[in-house]
Amino acid sequence: MAGLNPKQEEACSYTEGPLLILAGAGSGKTRVITHRIAYLIDERSVNPYNILAITFTNKAAGEMRERVDAIVGFGAESIWVSTFHSMCVRILRRFYERLGGKNNFTIYDADDQKAAVKEVLRLLSLDEKQYPVRAMIAAISKAKESFLSPSQYEEQNAGSFREQNVAAIYREYQKRLRSNNALDFDDLICRTIDLFLQHPDVLELYQERFRYIMVDEYQDTNHAQFVLVKMLAAKYRNLCVVGDDDQSIYKFRGANIYNILNFEEEYPDAKVVKLEQNYRSTANILNAANGVIANNEGRKDKSLWTENPEGEKVVFTRYEDDRGEAAGVAKRIFKLLQAGGRLSDMAVLYRTNAQSRILEEQMIRENIPYQLVGGTNFYARKEIRDMVGYLKVISNPADDISLVRIINVPRRGIGDTTVNRMRDIAAERGTSLYDVLLDADQLPGLSRAAGKVKDFVELMERFRRTAEDGTISVLYQEILDQTGYRKELEQERTDEARSRLENLQELLNKISDYEMHAEQPSLVELLEEISLVADTDAEEDGSDRLTMMTLHSAKGLEFPYVFMVGMEERLFPSGLSLDSDDPDATEEERRLCYVGITRAMKQLYLSAAGRRMVNGNLTFPAVSRFIEEIPENLLQKEGKQEDADAIFGSQDRNRYYDEWQGTTFRRKTGSGYGVRRESRPKPTMQRGLPEKAAVDYTVGDTVKHIKFGRGVVKEMIRGGNDYEVTVLFDGAGEKRMFASLAKLRKV
DNA sequence: GAACCCATCATTTTT
DNA sequence: TGATGGGTTC
Numbered sequence: 001m002a003g004l005n006p007k008q009e010e011a012c013s014y015t016e017g018p019l020l021i022l023a024g025a026g027s028g029k030t031r032v033i034t035h036r037i038a039y040l041i042d043e044r045s046v047n048p049y050n051i052l053a054i055t056f057t058n059k060a061a062g063e064m065r066e067r068v069d070a071i072v073g074f075g076a077e078s079i080w081v082s083t084f085h086s087m088c089v090r091i092l093r094r095f096y097e098r099l100g101g102k103n104n105f106t107i108y109d110a111d112d113q114k115a116a117v118k119e120v121l122r123l124l125s126l127d128e129k130q131y132p133v134r135a136m137i138a139a140i141s142k143a144k145e146s147f148l149s150p151s152q153y154e155e156q157n158a159g160s161f162r163e164q165n166v167a168a169i170y171r172e173y174q175k176r177l178r179s180n181n182a183l184d185f186d187d188l189i190c191r192t193i194d195l196f197l198q199h200p201d202v203l204e205l206y207q208e209r210f211r212y213i214m215v216d217e218y219q220d221t222n223h224a225q226f227v228l229v230k231m232l233a234a235k236y237r238n239l240c241v242v243g244d245d246d247q248s249i250y251k252f253r254g255a256n257i258y259n260i261l262n263f264e265e266e267y268p269d270a271k272v273v274k275l276e277q278n279y280r281s282t283a284n285i286l287n288a289a290n291g292v293i294a295n296n297e298g299r300k301d302k303s304l305w306t307e308n309p310e311g312e313k314v315v316f317t318r319y320e321d322d323r324g325e326a327a328g329v330a331k332r333i334f335k336l337l338q339a340g341g342r343l344s345d346m347a348v349l350y351r352t353n354a355q356s357r358i359l360e361e362q363m364i365r366e367n368i369p370y371q372l373v374g375g376t377n378f379y380a381r382k383e384i385r386d387m388v389g390y391l392k393v394i395s396n397p398a399d400d401i402s403l404v405r406i407i408n409v410p411r412r413g414i415g416d417t418t419v420n421r422m423r424d425i426a427a428e429r430g431t432s433l434y435d436v437l438l439d440a441d442q443l444p445g446l447s448r449a450a451g452k453v454k455d456f457v458e459l460m461e462r463f464r465r466t467a468e469d470g471t472i473s474v475l476y477q478e479i480l481d482q483t484g485y486r487k488e489l490e491q492e493r494t495d496e497a498r499s500r501l502e503n504l505q506e507l508l509n510k511i512s513d514y515e516m517h518a519e520q521p522s523l524v525e526l527l528e529e530i531s532l533v534a535d536t537d538a539e540e541d542g543s544d545r546l547t548m549m550t551l552h553s554a555k556g557l558e559f560p561y562v563f564m565v566g567m568e569e570r571l572f573p574s575g576l577s578l579d580s581d582d583p584d585a586t587e588e589e590r591r592l593c594y595v596g597i598t599r600a601m602k603q604l605y606l607s608a609a610g611r612r613m614v615n616g617n618l619t620f621p622a623v624s625r626f627i628e629e630i631p632e633n634l635l636q637k638e639g640k641q642e643d644a645d646a647i648f649g650s651q652d653r654n655r656y657y658d659e660w661q662g663t664t665f666r667r668k669t670g671s672g673y674g675v676r677r678e679s680r681p682k683p684t685m686q687r688g689l690p691e692k693a694a695v696d697y698t699v700g701d702t703v704k705h706i707k708f709g710r711g712v713v714k715e716m717i718r719g720g721n722d723y724e725v726t727v728l729f730d731g732a733g734e735k736r737m738f739a740s741l742a743k744l745r746k747v
Numbered sequence: 748g749a750a751c752c753c754a755t756c757a758t759t760t761t762t
Numbered sequence: 763t764g765a766t767g768g769g770t771t772c
Contacts, residue, residue: 057761085762109762128767185762220761253760352758354764374760415748532762552759574758592759615757616763752770757763 011273012036018267019240024304025598026280034067048075052210056217058533088188104524106182106396107531113137115401120172140170144186145224181398189224207235218243222254245300249592278304282311285604288630289597296587314604318639321611326362345560347547349596351572373549383500390479394467395523397434410488418449473511551596562600567608568621593626697746704745
């Protein structure tokens with residue numbers, strides 16, 4: 001195991017029984033996981049077929065797959081590298097009938113859920129104000145995660161009138177999903193658990209298959225996922241979980257930090273390995289991070305250290321206002337560029353998406369190319385959702401939610417009244433809406449609309465026939481043309497319509513791409529990928545751009561130069577977390593700060609503004625407590641450090657803490673900034689740099705890879721003592737891999 | 748059914 | 763500030 005430190009090596013070679021790897025930021029976690037897999041196969045003769053590696057995001061799964069392929073070579077493809085959700089889909093597609101479902105089920109995403117809840121609220125005549133859709137979805141999700149059925153939920157909250165209604169919403173929601181033959185994301189996990197509980201033979205099948213299980217980002221697992229893993233690992237108990245409690249930042253979406261904190265109680269015989277050597281950051285940056293996180297209680301005891309040089313001090317700049325901050329960041333970026341830095345080495349991180357606007361405006365003004373990561377994703381766009389809606393109905397006509405979405409898009413004279421009447425009939429008959437449409441001409445009271453409904457069903461039936469014997473891309477084009485969707489946009493002749501058309505073209509590209517690469521393309525599988533793979537897997541256009549994103553999106557990434565803006569009380573840590581009665585809320589913000597700081601490799605710039613526009617209000621925020629938690633000797637402070645003094649003269653800072661609400665002013669209308677946002681550049685994936693290696697080839701050489709065969713080295717980037725090698729293979733196309741992992745031989 | 752006006756409301760996000 | 767959703771009007 002060349003190039004691993006003793007702890008890493010220990011983690012790789014401990015293969016039997018439960019293992020907890022506490023992997024600090026930048027400690028070479030992914031390397032350990034991939035090496036461990038290789039070790040299992042090479043040294044312990046484990047059949048790759050018996051290995052399961054679970055990650056959280058598709059991106060992580062993709063990267064791991066690539067690295068595993070590169071290091072393992074032949075046989076690697078039989079390792080399951082998967083997200084929780086795609087693993088469950090795969091299992092359910094095979095066995096869902098055992099639970100009485102149909103295996104062509106549709107997966108409902110957040111938007112579909114929202115539509116379903118809204119329908120339920122209307123049905124139950126409940127007020128959206130009192131029962132906000134978001135909160136209802138959260139409540140349902142939470143209930144599912146703790147395996148509470150609607151009735152159990154009702155019982156548990158028997159005392160509360162409101163909760164009784166929530167239970168009713170949950171019940172109706174679930175009923176709807178069932179009759180629509182749809183599962184939401186939580187169902188994917190929970191129904192798989194149901195399947196295992198009700199059919200022990202199926203569970204055993206997978207226990208036998210997955211004799212070695214690894215879970216990455218274990219601190220992000222929720223309760224249901226914990227249970228699922230536990231069931232799978234129950235027989236062989238070869239469960240290795242990797243995570244960092246200090247990087248747990250997703251409590252708000254169900255992550256349960258106790259899964260990792262209590263792992264040793266759950267598995268008393270567990271071995272614990274701590275990876276505490278950081279290879280990423282300078283000592284100053286790392287110590288700043290340590291200083292901040294030390295203020296949290298209830299964490300696993302560990303302290304990151306590094307052999308890296310001390311480096312520059314962490315810079316903290318207080319700007320007069322938010323615009324000044326954006327300008328200051330831009331100015332600093334120019335300085336870095338002059339000194340030979342590259343934009344792709346820099347990132348600006350912020351707490352809330354709302355902060356991006358002012359930064360974007362500044363970057364546009366200064367002609368600094370940038371990319372936003374995250375934000376609205378491709379599949380959330382209206383035109384895409386519409387087209388996907390058509391595909392969903394074609395694939396699963398029972399999907400009422402999607403049917404209602406598209407039945408009058410583009411306008412075809414089937415208005416709300418008609419739809420509601422037909423829904424009533426469907427409810428009466430106990431059939432799906434689509435079944436009602438099928439005999440629209442027999443229906444009473446639809447006189448005028450009946451013809452239009454009939455036209456629509458005929459259209460849909462034609463699509464279904466195409467779906468049966470044509471390709472998906474042909475079907476897609478047919479939908480675009482025969483519904484008049486394309487024509488309508490073409491006639492609009494606005495920038496927006498043009499961009500929508502481009503997106504529709506992009507979707508076609510994705511579909512064709514899928515058809516070319518899938519082993520056995522099917523509409524069901526395509527839709528599954530669309531639902532499960534949220535973000536556009538970025539075309540890496542390779543152009544040199546600044547990256548801007550939220551702190552959350554930055555997890556798992558690294559950049560030589562990092563800017564963390566808006567280091568202000570009530571922005572970061574967020575006001576909501578400070579007002580929360582949950583003491584962990586502020587600790588989670590601190591972990592988020594820790595995550596942000598540890599993204600930086602060479603230089604970290606922190607900043608705050610003395611005046612900031614928040615939700616249309618002018619505020620005078622105090623400097624974030626996190627700044628004060630960084631040891632003074634690591635900080636280089638710039639700008640006016642006093643708080644609202646800049647505006648109010650000499651007032652006590654703490655007064656502004658207390659009275660911040662009193663110091664906000666409503667902004668008068670009319671001002672506004674001149675620059676409008678351009679269409680957003682598409683998000684691009686970033687990947688981290690690894691560590692060591694000695695190589696006997698260089699750019700231009702022909703090399704051989706165990707799996708991909710012959711190829712020519714196109715590029716070698718040094719990262720630490722490793723090389724990131726880009727090879728153009730004769731068969732497999734261009735691949736990037738690490739010299740230390742890929743067993744490349746010069747030919 | 749579409750265009751407009753007003754009121755309301757604001758973390759973080761992947762699957 | 764801005765996005766969004768509901769209600770109103772033509």
